[in-house]
Amino acid sequence: MIIPAAIAVPFAAALGLVFGSFATVMAYRIPRRESPVSGRSKCPACGHTITASENIPVVSWLLQRGRCRHCKERISVRYPLTELATAILFVASVLRFGVSLEALVYAAFFWILVVLSSIDLEYKLLPNRVVYPAFVAGWMGLAAVALLDGAPERLVGAALGAAVFGGLLFVVGFIYPAGMGGGDVKLAFVLGTFLGYVGGVGVTLVGMFLSFLLGGVIGVVLILVAGGSRKSQLPFGPFLATGSVIGILAGVPLLSAYLGSF
Ligand SMILES: [Zn+2]
Numbered sequence: 001m002i003i004p005a006a007i008a009v010p011f012a013a014a015l016g017l018v019f020g021s022f023a024t025v026m027a028y029r030i031p032r033r034e035s036p037v038s039g040r041s042k043c044p045a046c047g048h049t050i051t052a053s054e055n056i057p058v059v060s061w062l063l064q065r066g067r068c069r070h071c072k073e074r075i076s077v078r079y080p081l082t083e084l085a086t087a088i089l090f091v092a093s094v095l096r097f098g099v100s101l102e103a104l105v106y107a108a109f110f111w112i113l114v115v116l117s118s119i120d121l122e123y124k125l126l127p128n129r130v131v132y133p134a135f136v137a138g139w140m141g142l143a144a145v146a147l148l149d150g151a152p153e154r155l156v157g158a159a160l161g162a163a164v165f166g167g168l169l170f171v172v173g174f175i176y177p178a179g180m181g182g183g184d185v186k187l188a189f190v191l192g193t194f195l196g197y198v199g200g201v202g203v204t205l206v207g208m209f210l211s212f213l214l215g216g217v218i219g220v221v222l223i224l225v226a227g228g229s230r231k232s233q234l235p236f237g238p239f240l241a242t243g244s245v246i247g248i249l250a251g252v253p254l255l256s257a258y259l260g261s262f
Contacts, residue, residue, distance in 0.1 A: 020086030126183030161196015207247025
C-alpha cells in the first residue's frame with residue numbers, strides 16, 4: 001500500500017503537535033520524578049487541572065494569549081514552540097525517509113531529542129533514565145529497519161558512528177571535564193548511532209561538526225550579548241541534538257557538496 005505524501009505530511013504534522021504536547025509534559029515531569037503518564041496536567045502556578053479544550057497544541061496557548069485561563073499566570077512560549085518544533089521534525093522525517101518504518105523510528109528519536117533538549121535547557125541535565133533507554137530502543141528500532149530493508153551493513157555504519165561521536169566526546173570530556181558533561185558523552189553515543197545509520201562515519205562527522213559549530217557560535221554570541229563568562233555553562237545537549245538532526249536530514253548532500261568543492 002502506497003500512502004501519498006498529501007496524506008502522510010498532514011498526518012505527521014498533527015501527530016507531531018500531539019507528541020510535542022506530550023514532550024512538554026515529559027520534560028516537566030521527568031526531572032521532578034513524577035509519573036510521565038498518569039494524572040492530568042495542572043497549572044504549575046495555581047494547580048488548576050488543565051481541561052481538554054485548554055490542552056489543544058499551539059491553539060490553546062494562542063487563544064488564551066499565553067496565560068492560564070484560571071489564574072492568568074503566564075505560560076511559557078516554550079510550550080507552543082516545542083509543539084511546533086516536534087511537528088516540523090515529524091514532517092521532516094516523513095519527507096526524508098518516506099512513509100516507512102525508518103521514518104517512524106527517526107521521528108521517535110527526534111521526539112526523544114526534543115524531550116532531552118527541553119530538560120537540558122531548563123536543568124542543564126541529560127537524565128540517564130532517558131538516554132539509556134533511548135540507546136537500547138534506538139538500536140532495536142534500527143535493527144528492525146535494517147532487517148526489513150535487507151541492509152544489515154547499515155548497522156555497521158551505526159556502530160562506527162556511535163564509536164566516533166561517543167568516543168570523541170569521551171576524550172574531550174576526559175581532557176576538559178568542565179566543558180563536557182557525562183550526559184553529553186552518553187548522548188553522543190546515541191546521536192552517533194542514528195547519524196552513522198544514515199551515512200556512516202562521513203555523515204557522523206557532518207553532524208558533529210554542525211553541533212560544535214552551532215554550540216560555539218551561539219556560545220560566543222551569548223558571551224558577547226550577555227557579557228557572561230564561559231563559566232555560565234551553556235547546556236550542550238540542544239546543540240548536539242540540533243547538529244545531529246541537520247546531519248541526519250541533510251548530511252548526505254552536505255557531505256557530497258563539501259567533498260565536491262575540492
Ligand atoms: Zn493557573
